[in-house]
Amino acid sequence: MSEPIIADIGIIGAGPAGYSAAVYAARAGYGVALWAGPEPGGQLMTTNEVENYLGFAEGIKGPDLMEQSRKQAERLGAKIVWDTITGIEKKDGGFVLQAEKSPGSVKAVVIATGAVAKWLGTESETKFRGRGISACATCDGFFFKGKKVAVIGAGDVAMEDTNTLTQYAESIVVFVRGDENKMKASKIMYERAKNHPKVKFYFNTEVDEFLGDTMIKSVRVKNNATGEKQEIPLDGVFIAIGHKPNTDPFRELVECDEGGYIKVKGTETSVPGVFAAGDVADKVYRQAITSAGTGCMAALDAKRWLEHLGH
Numbered sequence: 001m002s003e004p005i006i007a008d009i010g011i012i013g014a015g016p017a018g019y020s021a022a023v024y025a026a027r028a029g030y031g032v033a034l035w036a037g038p039e040p041g042g043q044l045m046t047t048n049e050v051e052n053y054l055g056f057a058e059g060i061k062g063p064d065l066m067e068q069s070r071k072q073a074e075r076l077g078a079k080i081v082w083d084t085i086t087g088i089e090k091k092d093g094g095f096v097l098q099a100e101k102s103p104g105s106v107k108a109v110v111i112a113t114g115a116v117a118k119w120l121g122t123e124s125e126t127k128f129r130g131r132g133i134s135a136c137a138t139c140d141g142f143f144f145k146g147k148k149v150a151v152i153g154a155g156d157v158a159m160e161d162t163n164t165l166t167q168y169a170e171s172i173v174v175f176v177r178g179d180e181n182k183m184k185a186s187k188i189m190y191e192r193a194k195n196h197p198k199v200k201f202y203f204n205t206e207v208d209e210f211l212g213d214t215m216i217k218s219v220r221v222k223n224n225a226t227g228e229k230q231e232i233p234l235d236g237v238f239i240a241i242g243h244k245p246n247t248d249p250f251r252e253l254v255e256c257d258e259g260g261y262i263k264v265k266g267t268e269t270s271v272p273g274v275f276a277a278g279d280v281a282d283k284v285y286r287q288a289i290t291s292a293g294t295g296c297m298a299a300l301d302a303k304r305w306l307e308h309l310g311h
């Protein structure tokens, strides 16, 4: 293992939140090191068009947006470290960031490690991800104007996605594995979705197979109660079965909620000097621009913290 990288502010994560924090912290004159982790660029590396990030009149490709963000952070002086953080330890009034090859020693930390959508995990789902299958209705609903789509899930996020999709799609079917009594969504969210004329629920229903050629064309579903299978033509499917925040290395240090999201007040975590930004602390908005916004806030909060310590 090499000597630790010394920085004022250590940022963990290279998505919109991490890069935004790096831009603000570096521009404020602090020494910044950003650990990019297993997926440099974050979730937007897996998407094609980003149409709702402010400032790009014609939209921008996710990987292009993230490459520009990295270059902006580097131009302002942030050092990008191509390694993954495995833990954080409090030491001598600062923090040791543990990593396989390139650990760090920093005075303040911004955790911006994002979250990953949970997928069903079937082969045909993987094949059609980005080809009609999405995990973000707010991001991709717009591309399904006048189309037939499905939502898979029974919780509030699935109902929220269903309601979002009613603005665009011609019709929405919602596949729920259990029966109606086992809906996890709040009553008000469920009823709003159920009572919409474009929406139809299929209970006791699991997707057996996603079908199509280059794009998804239909799904084969199975009724869990009767075993009966049927094929339903569709243009898109939104998987809304939850997200997992990337907090495993930090759970012993900072307080997290029951879903594993870091608990924050603003961007402050339960540990003074450790801040969190982006999807890792946000189960509600989960957008690139909100992540960049909280990344900015975390950097400003870290700056205030360091000033308070006299740095």
Ligand SMILES: Cc1cc2nc3c(=O)[nH]c(=O)nc-3n(C[C@H](O)[C@H](O)[C@H](O)COP(=O)(O)OP(=O)(O)OC[C@H]3O[C@@H](n4cnc5c(N)ncnc54)[C@H](O)[C@@H]3O)c2cc1C
Pocket: 012, 013, 014, 015, 016, 017, 018, 035, 036, 037, 038, 039, 040, 041, 042, 043, 044, 046, 047, 049, 050, 051, 052, 053, 083, 084, 085, 086, 112, 113, 114, 115, 117, 135, 136, 139, 140, 246, 249, 277, 278, 279, 280, 286, 287, 288, 289, 291
């Ligand atoms: C397919 C898809 C399409 C989307 N489309 C849009 C869209 O059109 N518009 C929109 O606004 N939003 C969109 N989103 C949502 C958006 O991508 C996220 O809200 C945003 O990327 C969250 O940013 P983040 O910085 O919090 O985390 P992420 O983008 O998830 O980045 C997390 C970063 O943390 C790093 N990391 C994780 N663990 C560690 C570790 N232990 N050590 C070091 N680094 C670590 C990862 O390598 C990664 O770089 C989309 C999401 C998906 C999946």
